[in-house]
Amino acid sequence: MPKTTINIRRYDPEKKQAYWQDFKVDVDESATVLEALMSIKDKQDGSLAFRRSCRSGICGSCAMRINGYEQLACQTKVLNETELFGFLNVEPLGNLKPEKDLIVDFEPFFEQLAKAKPWLVPRMPQPEKEYLMAPEERTRVDKAADCIYCSCCYSSCNVAAVDADFPGPAAIVKAARFAFDVRDIEADERAAVMTDEGMWWCSRCQFCTAVCPKDIPCQEVIVQLKNQALKTSDFRDFGARRTRAILKNIYRSGKINEFTLPSHIEGLRGFRQSHLAFKLLFKGKLPAPLPRRIDGLSEIKKIIEGSRE
Amino acid sequence: MRFVYFPGCTSQSLARELDDSTRIVAQNLELDLIDTDWTCCGLGTYEETNPDMALALHARIFALAERESADLLTVCSTCQLVLARSNKILKDNPAALAKANKVINEFDLNYTGTIDVKHLLWVLLEDIGIDNFNKRVGRSLSGLKIGAFYGCHLLRPEAILGYENWRRPASLEKVIEAAGAEPLFDYRGRYLCCGFHILAIKERTALKMISRRLVEGGEVNADYLVTPCPLCHVALDIFQDQAGDYKLPILHLSQLIGLALGLSPERLKLGRHMVNVAKKW
Numbered sequence: 001m002p003k004t005t006i007n008i009r010r011y012d013p014e015k016k017q018a019y020w021q022d023f024k025v026d027v028d029e030s031a032t033v034l035e036a037l038m039s040i041k042d043k044q045d046g047s048l049a050f051r052r053s054c055r056s057g058i059c060g061s062c063a064m065r066i067n068g069y070e071q072l073a074c075q076t077k078v079l080n081e082t083e084l085f086g087f088l089n090v091e092p093l094g095n096l097k098p099e100k101d102l103i104v105d106f107e108p109f110f111e112q113l114a115k116a117k118p119w120l121v122p123r124m125p126q127p128e129k130e131y132l133m134a135p136e137e138r139t140r141v142d143k144a145a146d147c148i149y150c151s152c153c154y155s156s157c158n159v160a161a162v163d164a165d166f167p168g169p170a171a172i173v174k175a176a177r178f179a180f181d182v183r184d185i186e187a188d189e190r191a192a193v194m195t196d197e198g199m200w201w202c203s204r205c206q207f208c209t210a211v212c213p214k215d216i217p218c219q220e221v222i223v224q225l226k227n228q229a230l231k232t233s234d235f236r237d238f239g240a241r242r243t244r245a246i247l248k249n250i251y252r253s254g255k256i257n258e259f260t261l262p263s264h265i266e267g268l269r270g271f272r273q274s275h276l277a278f279k280l281l282f283k284g285k286l287p288a289p290l291p292r293r294i295d296g297l298s299e300i301k302k303i304i305e306g307s308r309e
Numbered sequence: 310m311r312f313v314y315f316p317g318c319t320s321q322s323l324a325r326e327l328d329d330s331t332r333i334v335a336q337n338l339e340l341d342l343i344d345t346d347w348t349c350c351g352l353g354t355y356e357e358t359n360p361d362m363a364l365a366l367h368a369r370i371f372a373l374a375e376r377e378s379a380d381l382l383t384v385c386s387t388c389q390l391v392l393a394r395s396n397k398i399l400k401d402n403p404a405a406l407a408k409a410n411k412v413i414n415e416f417d418l419n420y421t422g423t424i425d426v427k428h429l430l431w432v433l434l435e436d437i438g439i440d441n442f443n444k445r446v447g448r449s450l451s452g453l454k455i456g457a458f459y460g461c462h463l464l465r466p467e468a469i470l471g472y473e474n475w476r477r478p479a480s481l482e483k484v485i486e487a488a489g490a491e492p493l494f495d496y497r498g499r500y501l502c503c504g505f506h507i508l509a510i511k512e513r514t515a516l517k518m519i520s521r522r523l524v525e526g527g528e529v530n531a532d533y534l535v536t537p538c539p540l541c542h543v544a545l546d547i548f549q550d551q552a553g554d555y556k557l558p559i560l561h562l563s564q565l566i567g568l569a570l571g572l573s574p575e576r577l578k579l580g581r582h583m584v585n586v587a588k589k590w
Contacts (some may be wrong), residue, residue: 084476205461
């Protein structure tokens with residue numbers, strides 16, 4: 001088989017400079033990107049630095065950005081990538097600073113994770129033997145508990161890319177993992193803490209769900225924790241207010257009312273965008289202050305009221 | 310071809326030009342758009358409030374479409390994902406379907422899981438077909454460089470949307486090419502997030518995201534960006550001047566289709582955008 005070219009985004013810590021370097025490797029049909037990297041390190045350039053350990057998709061060490069997306073190198077086949085993209089680019093994980101070549105500083109990831117209070121706060125007093133957990137109760141946390149801390153989600157997060165305060169998917173999923181564990185007694189507190197830490201700043205870009213090597217449906221879990229938060233929310237958080245305000249809009253007319261929504265969310269501060277109202281008026285698309293109600297509004301009201309029981 | 314039209318709330322006000330241009334383009338492409346008593350998809354917030362309520366509200370929309378024996382046509386990436394997700398749950402989970410039907414049966418509505426939710430982009434490429442579209446193209450946008458801005462919710466998660474490979478999308482670029490323009494596969498923002506959903510929640514962060522997507526457009530010298538999502542359009546167009554000085558016009562997909570078909574910019578309401586769509590064709 002002809003050699004495959006792999007373009008690697010390296011980082012020189014002494015010169016503090018990133019640069020591309022390409023290598024040509026012999027690969028067979030089943031070769032993974034990790035195997036290719038190890039072959040390069042072994043036979044061509046021993047200075048190539050990257051993290052790896054189990055090479056079987058469970059330790060999370062070899063997470064990196066392959067052809068633009070976060071993946072585990074040990075679970076990515078070279079030929080799949082070259083067939084799909086026509087090239088193979090390997091870069092370090094996103095949103096984290098490179099330390100050398102493909103190795104990044106993981107501290108910020110773990111700092112975010114700490115926000116989730118990532119340990120069980122058990123019901124006391126402790127039982128004589130073990131805490132009992134029914135199979136269906138365990139199912140509730142199955143997926144969230146699968147996290148291997150690889151940072152694929154955090155590194156692909158479009159919000160974390162611009163906002164270092166955003167906790168990121170892994171932290172929120174961790175908080176949810178314990179919030180929904182029947183042995184844990186801090187479900188409401190965990191949801192409230194994650195609200196304060198910025199859970200609602202998630203822009204729903206869906207990258208976390210898409211890139212997770214353990215197939216954790218991160219977005220679904222985040223929505224579940226938001227649902228938990230709303231049960232005891234004081235609605236000071238704009239994210240919680242927005243969800244409540246949208247439902248209010250729907251209850252009143254069946255559709256969103258952009259005219260009143262900003263003030264419902266931000267109160268008087270909502271009016272700082274009111275210059276937009278004039279621009280929109282001029283362009284003939286100012287939202288109506290009193291939108292037309294849908295015909296079946298009574299049905300909507302019944303559905304919403306019925307769900308409150 | 311008949312479709313139950315799901316315009317979505319944004320196309321009724323902040324992006325009125327989307328509704329206007331969609332209807333004109335549909336007429337031209339012989340797509341029969343059926344109007345129903347639809348309600349907001351919820352933008353993903355119904356699920357945060359109460360997952361069962363979300364399914365019931367969506368089941369009502371699907372039941373109304375099923376009555377017309379036609380699939381739903383969306384023109385918004387978020388409407389597409391939110392509705393497709395609920396539809397998948399109702400189709401895959403009989404208990405969830407029964408629960409939702411119990412609620413809407415009260416209004417003489419019932420959903421049996423027979424309709425699909427499709428975005429205009431997919432309808433154009435699959436149901437109409439690119440060859441048919443090519444035959445109808447009346448104006449070439451050659452010389453124009455147009456960046457595709459998919460909007461996250463039309464690409465991920467692939468398990469729900471199921472139209473194209475989320476890592477290597479090409480559908481929008483096909484339409485750009487068919488219109489005679491040059492697609493920009495190197496436009497880094499094409500599959501990234503505009504930040505719309507946090508505009509009202511953490512504006513500073515959303516504006517940074519909008520700014521990045523526009524800077525990335527500048528990197529590839531895009532003349533226009535085109536998006537199949539009016540929420541992305543609100544972020545990239547209405548909030549463009551708050552994100553910075555970019556002067557990058559944003560087209561709706563329906564407008565791009567319309568321009569290619571030879572329809573006039575006035576009929577496609579290109580004048581309603583905040584960032585002036587200078588005529589470069």
